[in-house]
Amino acid sequence: MKNQSMDIEFILVGISSLPELRIFLLVSFLCIYVVALVGNSLIFFTIYASQQLHTPMYFLLGNLSVIDLLCTSTIVPKMLANLFSQRAVISFAGCMAQMYMFTWALVSEAALLALMAFDRYAAVCHPLHYPMIMSSRVCIGMAASIWVIGISNSAVHTSLAVPLSFCRSLVIDHFFCELPPILKLSCSDTHLNETVAFCADVIFGIGSCSLILVSYGCIIRMILRIRSSEGKKKAFSTCSSHLTVVSLYYSTGIYTYIRPTSNLSLGRDKIITALYSVIIPMFNPIIYSFRNREVKGALQKLLGKTLFLPPGRTFSPKNHPS
Numbered sequence: 001m002k003n004q005s006m007d008i009e010f011i012l013v014g015i016s017s018l019p020e021l022r023i024f025l026l027v028s029f030l031c032i033y034v035v036a037l038v039g040n041s042l043i044f045f046t047i048y049a050s051q052q053l054h055t056p057m058y059f060l061l062g063n064l065s066v067i068d069l070l071c072t073s074t075i076v077p078k079m080l081a082n083l084f085s086q087r088a089v090i091s092f093a094g095c096m097a098q099m100y101m102f103t104w105a106l107v108s109e110a111a112l113l114a115l116m117a118f119d120r121y122a123a124v125c126h127p128l129h130y131p132m133i134m135s136s137r138v139c140i141g142m143a144a145s146i147w148v149i150g151i152s153n154s155a156v157h158t159s160l161a162v163p164l165s166f167c168r169s170l171v172i173d174h175f176f177c178e179l180p181p182i183l184k185l186s187c188s189d190t191h192l193n194e195t196v197a198f199c200a201d202v203i204f205g206i207g208s209c210s211l212i213l214v215s216y217g218c219i220i221r222m223i224l225r226i227r228s229s230e231g232k233k234k235a236f237s238t239c240s241s242h243l244t245v246v247s248l249y250y251s252t253g254i255y256t257y258i259r260p261t262s263n264l265s266l267g268r269d270k271i272i273t274a275l276y277s278v279i280i281p282m283f284n285p286i287i288y289s290f291r292n293r294e295v296k297g298a299l300q301k302l303l304g305k306t307l308f309l310p311p312g313r314t315f316s317p318k319n320h321p322s
Helices: 019-049 056-085 092-125 136-161 179-185 191-225 229-257 266-290 293-304
Strands: 009-012 089-091
Touching: 009 092, 019 056, 019 266, 019 293, 056 089, 056 092, 056 136, 056 266, 089 092, 092 136, 092 179, 092 191, 092 229, 136 179, 136 191, 179 191, 191 229, 229 266, 266 293
Parallel strands: none
Antiparallel strands: 009 089
């Protein structure tokens, strides 16, 4: 069976094939999606509406909220529809679109987390030069580059996946269309796809992780030089939320992607994938709002009055948290 006709449909096994868990999974993922949708939307609009949050750190956090919204909205609505209808199918075009959007969000988030680590490095290690290092133009330019890189990388993977043939089975042992199970299912030669995917994983996954480790290595070294315990606590508090998010993201993402496709155990990987693609985007706004007094204060003001957004407001790096 060739997929060039665009008429085929894939069958998604889902996160569990047990019918007695269908209602539980439907309710659980619906609640998770609502929390992720509301939480990330609140974070984004709070940053946009609050002048005191118009700094590079919160500008990048707003971008992270958008990426998390993109990631969950790509996966969860279709999953909920399949659980509700008990007919877990997706068209070939829908599958490619879902894979494109998810890959876009995945790479963009990895690169953005690295940029956020660099921002914390600049704030802690070079506070006097911080406004120049993380100027408005630099932040906007780097954030735009991250989105373009994510779009371009995803386009390459999707364009290589479209010509693949699926002649043995159309059953995807996953709860959405992700690149590794698609390659495992295809009866075409996927050597080029796997090579390109592995190179992208190394560049964006290990590369971003390495930049984060170097940044935090410099931050830790700087914190150890601070004599007062209060100064050390204050410096570390500016990084704690981001460090928590990074730990959750990379502990699951690297396990799934930085290894050959032939070594996949899809049944186990579905749980890991659900963590970084659905659960972590729900926790990100909670982590940043609960551990940050500025965000909590701005949220209280935003929820306590009618939202009014004057046009033409931009963030400024002049007052960075430190």
